[in-house]
Amino acid sequence: MxxxxxxxxxxxxxxxxxxxxxxxxxxxxxxxxxxxxxxxxxxxxxxxxxxxxxxxxxxxxxxxxxxxxxxxxxxxxxxxxxxxxxxxxxxxxxxxxxxxxxxxxxxxxxxxxxxxxxxxxxxxxxMFGAGKGYHNLVFVTVSTGIGGGIIVNDKMLRGKVGTAGEVGHSIIDIDSDVKCTCGNYGCAMALASGLFFPDLYRMHLKKGLESSIGITAETADQMNGQTIEEGMKKGDPICTAIVENSADVVGSTLYNIYKMLDPELVILGGGLMSFGDMYLNRIRERFLSHTHEMMSEAMEIKLAETGRxxxxxxxxxxxxx
Ligand SMILES: [Zn+2]
Incomplete structure (x- = not known):
């Protein structure tokens, strides 16, 4: 060949x-x-x-x-x-x-x-997906965890060691009591990604929200991207709150990215994007709610295209x- x-x-x-x-x-x-x-x-x-x-x-x-x-x-x-x-x-x-x-x-x-x-x-x-033709972009994957990668002037930005772009560990809530895998509290991924849905479900139960799908603190470990989506479709208020809050956290994370890098485009990928238009729209709304009059040219937000x-x-x- x-x-x-x-x-x-x-x-x-x-x-x-x-x-x-x-x-x-x-x-x-x-x-x-x-x-x-x-x-x-x-x-x-x-x-x-x-x-x-x-x-x-x-x-x-x-x-x-x-x-x-x-x-x-x-x-x-x-x-x-x-x-x-x-x-x-x-x-x-x-x-x-x-x-x-x-x-x-x-x-x-x-x-x-x-x-x-x-x-x-x-x-x-x-190279091959939603970022083709762009020169400065940030990719964010929202899945079991949250990860990211940064392209600046057609090159990967890796930082000194290689951990640049780890937006999932940017701290969104300094008063949070949800502990992240990194040991810190209030990281974006601890508030918004699948791995933490059991913790977040228990947190809402503790605050007094009631589960309409029979989930208790003891059975909350079964909550993941899929079960949360199913619960939301059945109208469970806790699943709905978790998804809405996840979108808000991702939207605010995109705003932090925008303020730091001002990229042309942010690409969103990962399993939780299957939550659908409601989720993506809420992310966009949250992002735009922060920008006020400061964004003279809109930062684009697109879904990933390279698939499975x-x-x-x-x-x-x-x-x-
Ligand atoms: Zn973290």
Whole structure:
């Protein structure tokens, strides 16, 4: 094969995929496993090397036909050193794990780039999705957690170590008693994302709101993006309050982004965007309620377009940066 391809690896807590794409983003081949996250990290790296080799073999692609491998990982990344600083969605925690060096041993001669999953999705949207043609944008994913990635003058803004764009940990409510995974209270993601819906449900119960779907403090652990959406459709006041408040928190977060970066565009992705038009409209309204007369040219807010394989495509896109 003479046409050069790009390889993406999406390394998450539940799913590990490797795929080959053409440089225009067209999917060529893909392999996925679901049994990796309990393994030791050296074994996870071996599984990645096997998956990449398998997808190359199945597409009859040689290593010299692949421009590089981009790996998107749900983790804190030291970008320049190619290290995973720490993870939370895997059975075994690691600190300063030399991921790129380890994978390079198993895939010699191949260029490997490691970044966090939100940065990869941001770059994928910039190259192939809603951000095509823009030069300055911020991608925000609202899902189990909240993550983000920043493009400035056509380049990823990574900061000193690689954690730039982690808007989910910007603190929205300094008096909040909802504790985030980072140890702080009142982070945007602790007030608005799926992982915290059980805590938020209990908080509303404690404040005196009544559940109309029979959820108690003891059973609130079952609340996630899907059950909250179902509860909202059934008219449960707590589910409705959580979704509305989530939209307000995201809207205020977008305002903070606007004040700091003044981007042309913010792209919203992630599972909670399936809450629908009501959710997106409320995010926009909240954002605009803060801007008053200060916004002479509107910052655009659009939904992500790269879809189901956003993480994979974004990872592969990193090769083209
Ligand atoms: Zn946090």
């Amino acid at each position: 003479s046409e050069k391809l790009i390889c993406g690896v999406d390394l998450g807590g539940t799913k590990l995929s490797a795929a080959l794409f053409k440089t225009d983003g067209t999917l060529v081949g893909k392999e996925t496993v679901y049994d990796h996250s309990d393994k030791q990290w050296d074994d996870i790296v071996s599984v990645i090397a096997e998956l990449v080799t398998k997808v190359m073999d199945s597409c009859s692609v040689m290593a010299e036909d692949v421009l590089g491998i981009g790996v998107a990982c749900a983790a804190h990344i030291h970008f320049k050193k190619g290290m995973i600083v720490t993870v939370s969605n895997f059975a075994h925690n690691i600190y300063d794990y030399p991921f790129v060096d380890k994978l390079s041993v198993l895939l010699p001669g191949m260029r490997i780039i490691l970044d966090n999953d939100a940065n990869a999705q941001a770059f994928g949207e910039f 394989d956003a993480g994979l495509l974004g990872a592969a896109a990193l090769v083209l940066e």
